[in-house]
Amino acid sequence: MEAIGTYFATNAANFAAGAVLFFTLPNILAIFGGVFIGTFFGALPGMSITMSVALVMPFTFGMDPLTGLSLLVAVYVGAIYGGSVSAILLNTPGTPAAAATSLDGFALAQKGQAGKALHMANWSSMVGDLFSTLIVIMVFPLLAKLAIHFGSPEYFALILFSITVIGGVAGKSMILGLLSGCLGFLVATVGMDPVGGDGRFDFGSLELLKGFSFVPLMIGLFAIPEILRQISRAGGSSRPVTIAQVSSSEPADNRLTWFEFKSSFRHMIRGGLVGLILGVIPGLGATPAAFVSYERAKRASKKPEEFGNGSLEGIAAAEAGNNAVNGATLVPLLTLGIPGDVITAIMLGAFLIFDLQPGPLLFIQHADVIFGLFCALLMCDVALRVVGLVFIPHCHLLTRIPTGFVFPAVLVMCFFGSYAVNNSLFDVFAMISFGIGGFFMARLGMSPVPFLIAFILAPMLERGLRRSLVISDGDPMILLQSPIAIVFYIFTAIAIYSIAKGRFRGKGSVSE
């Protein structure tokens, strides 16, 4: 007990020192400016979070270390949130992490309730991030110990559990949803083998040997089918059509009520927890967190049938899940010096530029800077809300502009955005092809969401399994020797059981 008391007392003292260091005018301005810039970049399809952070980085070189790091963190937080804006308004996620948000956000925008959806995304981003950051501040040394125990077998078990999400978002036909997932798995195998580097399905092409990039694929799957659907709508009408399919909306349609916030709050907290757990583990990132959180919320909801048709709970879960990753991804970086993804690798570079070496010694030598950075993360949540309050009343008006002005602009944005990811025209071709493919998949009753999830998780799953077997000289028992892995296998079994039960119950009620 005494040790726990000492632990929390030390944490509190460090937090106070960090707060004193952080609360200066330049730092606060850096946070508000960074969140604004990040939100703007995040809302543009193709402007990845990585690119946003990388663009701002050169401006931080002349700044005080905490100010520079705060600016980078603020851009990161803003960009993750910003992805939801275009996902809701245009069904074109600005960032991969916002793909889950578009499932319900755009449906609400079509009902003339874009403002409500944007407010919910804003609040849940804030609550999810706040919740996970507070827990990170309290227990990050323990979380770092958890992260270090994640070897290949545990990783495999975790991804296996995450893949059950596909069952929850398969659409009306489970088999067609699973077939869509299989296609995603197959497309993910194109390129270099993740273990040995052998070429797979490259057909002698260097571009295919590199594999398909995620961002062009996602932009294509969501944006192009939506553009083609909107053209069909516009073609069938003699008057200009808008995204919002109702001619007028009440002011209440663009406000979030206390009851709506309250009923989604538990999904935000659950999303915060999911984002925290998945964020701590290097390499997972915000996108799986959003989908896992969304699927868990759907299963726990009293109105699961609304998910995919404009559920505020769905938006709350997805946004809380992806934003909760923000603070958590910093844990392995700060405590162990392990960058979990590209963005934290850029952050690692920034730390080194400021002469701060991430790792266990960082907390002994620069505890005030680290806790100052946590204060910056908390301040980002305040800034998110302020940015939301300023822009949401104007943003939702986009759904009232004729689609003939909106979607052609989205189309060329997709061209430029897909190209900008790797400066490659092949990515543009891939974006177009997956887009047309997604359009026909939808016509066949196949949801593109399982495809997307499988595409993200397949390389991780394969890497986890095959590396485990290489480590054990081919002995599959290595997969069952870790208690953490066994816990995830149990979770997987429970998830499959509950999905199957939900499906049979659904069929029963239909036949009744």
Place this chain on the structure above:
Amino acid sequence: MSRSVGHLPTTGNLDMGTNRQFSSETGRKLAVPLAFLVFSALLVVWLIPNYVSIAFANPNGLNPRFFPYMISAVMAALAAGRIVSIMTSEQQDDAEPYLAVPIGIEVLVVIAVIYGCYFLFGLIGMMPASIIAMMITMLCFRIRNPIWVIAYSVFICVLLFLFFEVLASVPIPRGIWLRHLY
């Protein structure tokens, strides 16, 4: 009471028109799983053995062909399951494929424009090709005012070009024909 297996009547009570309608609907639904079955077979017989290299495979673990084979097997099993469910299900299937709804001419035009625009990127550059694509797409969206169409397309594409080229330092392709002009 007449009972049908899938949508194919087992009794002779239905007239030929209904029979033909049921057959074409079932046929349309069967097309997707059948295509997946054929694709799985192609993967196993031709694509994986020829286009998945195992030159650097680690002898202690799974080789690079394991996952593609596994996916093919799962895909074939699911497709077979789908065929069985279509053939044996009494009620209408839960998925609602809308292949029967024709694709509008505007949609086909835009698909052609998107691909055409991609091939123009290398010739006239991304910005001019995007302006052309945007103008045609706006016309397909029934924006009829030519001033609006031209001005808006040029404005958006130039803005995006400047944003990516100048601010984000992304070298936007200028095409082999027009690269000296801007």
